[in-house]
Amino acid sequence: MLTLSVGLTQYMVLSAILFGIGLFGVLSKKNAIAVLICIELMLNAVNINLLAFNKFVTPTQFIGQIFAIFVITVAAAEVGVGLAIIIAIYRNKLSVNLDEFDWLKW
Amino acid sequence: MDNSIWMVAAFYLLSAVIIVSALLVVFLKNIVHSVLWLAVCFIALAGLFLTLDADFLAAVQVLVYAGAVCIMVVFGIMLIQRGDMGKTNLFNSQTGVAAGVVALVLVVSGYLSAATHWVGTAAPVPHKTVEHIATLLLSKYVIPFEVAALLLLVALVGAIILAKEVKAKC
Numbered sequence: 001m002l003t004l005s006v007g008l009t010q011y012m013v014l015s016a017i018l019f020g021i022g023l024f025g026v027l028s029k030k031n032a033i034a035v036l037i038c039i040e041l042m043l044n045a046v047n048i049n050l051l052a053f054n055k056f057v058t059p060t061q062f063i064g065q066i067f068a069i070f071v072i073t074v075a076a077a078e079v080g081v082g083l084a085i086i087i088a089i090y091r092n093k094l095s096v097n098l099d100e101f102d103w104l105k106w
Numbered sequence: 107m108d109n110s111i112w113m114v115a116a117f118y119l120l121s122a123v124i125i126v127s128a129l130l131v132v133f134l135k136n137i138v139h140s141v142l143w144l145a146v147c148f149i150a151l152a153g154l155f156l157t158l159d160a161d162f163l164a165a166v167q168v169l170v171y172a173g174a175v176c177i178m179v180v181f182g183i184m185l186i187q188r189g190d191m192g193k194t195n196l197f198n199s200q201t202g203v204a205a206g207v208v209a210l211v212l213v214v215s216g217y218l219s220a221a222t223h224w225v226g227t228a229a230p231v232p233h234k235t236v237e238h239i240a241t242l243l244l245s246k247y248v249i250p251f252e253v254a255a256l257l258l259l260v261a262l263v264g265a266i267i268l269a270k271e272v273k274a275k276c
Contacts, residue, residue, distance in 0.1 A: 005114065006113060006114050006117045006157075007226075008224050008226060009219055009220060009224070010117065011158070012215075012219035013216055013219060013220070014121050014124070014125075014154075016211075016212060016215040016216055016219065017125055017212065018124060018125065018128055019211070019215075020208045020211055020212045020215075021125070021128045021129060021131075021132055021208075022128070023204075023207070023208050023211060024132060024204050024205065024208040025131070025132040027200065027203070027204030027207060027208070028197050028198060028200060028201040028204040028205075029132070029195065029196075029197065029198065030195075030196050030197065030198045031137055031194055031195050031196070033137060033179060033182060033183060033186075034137060034140065034195050036179070037131060037140060037141065037144055037179060038131070038132065040144070040171070040175060041128055041131065041144075041147070044147075044148070044151055044171070047151075047155075047163075047167075048151070048154065048158075051155055051158040051160045051163060052158060054158070054160070054231070055158045055159055055160075055231055056224065056226045056227075057224070057225070057226055057227065058227075059159075059227060059229045059230060059231045059232075060229060060231070060232060062235070062238050062239055062242055065160055065162070065163055065235065065239055066239060066242055066243060066247055068160070068163050069163070069166065069239070069243075070250060070254055072163075072166060072167070072170055072171070073254045073257065073258060074254075074257065075171075075175070076170055076174065076175060076258070076261075077257055077258055077260075077261035078261075079175050079178060079179065080178065080261050080262065080265040081261050081264050081265050081268070083178060083179065083182040083265070083269075084264070084265040084266075084267075084268035084269040085268055086182065086186065087182065087185055087186060087268075087269050088268050088269065088271060090185075090186040091271060096186055096187075098198070099198055099199075
């Protein structure tokens with residue numbers, strides 16, 4: 001453990017920690033934009049995992065890097081649509097507090 | 107795989123920056139400051155991608171995340187936030203439950219990633235990553251590539267329509 005080498009396990013633990021921070025933010029923030037930001041953190045944790053697998057498991061096939069490109073594409077689209085939805089909700093409700101969004105409550 | 111002392115030092119330094127800035131993103135009370143620390147986190151992640159031999163992905167990370175996503179989120183905040191900015195990023199009432207769930211996820215995933223025996227190869231990643239990615243994206247993965255382009259187009263149109271608020275003609 002003290003041999004000071006960086007392998008797949010270290011990258012996976014870092015990715016798990018970053019994913020955990022993002023998940024905590026998603027579950028516990030009031031502001032809708034903060035939840036969107038924390039989803040971005042979780043997607044970046046996934047990217048770390050994909051690139052680490054690409055380097056340490058299949059270094060010559062580039063599958064992980066191509067998956068990471070698609071993850072970045074989907075994340076950019078998700079931020080655009082998510083912000084537009086939040087702006088549209090704010091226009092109706094004059095709030096971005098997720099606890100007040102209860103139109104679907106029966 | 108080069109395990110020189112500089113790569114190890116770079117990994118731990120970048121990991122520390124990533125984790126601290128991600129914690130600041132979650133725990134700061136002003137959402138604009140959160141977004142600024144999010145940009146720091148993304149740039150440190152780009153450095154981490156460089157240690158993983160993914161130089162094209164590092165450039166894309168800086169361009170798309172630190173450049174586009176953070177600026178777009180800041181513009182979104184400018185369009186919707188009013189009043190006291192110091193209390194715009196608070197916790198809700200289920201923070202304790204969230205901490206418990208996250209601790210469970212961390213324990214399970216950490217145990218699994220430490221206990222699994224990974225079958226790795228020692229072959230290095232080829233140096234010209236951009237050429238390999240371009241060839242694969244336009245030959246073997248051309249269908250997902252085009253679908254991603256369509257997804258971006260649809261997201262663009264959808265975001266414009268949602269933000270523009272189509273008025274009902276009555």
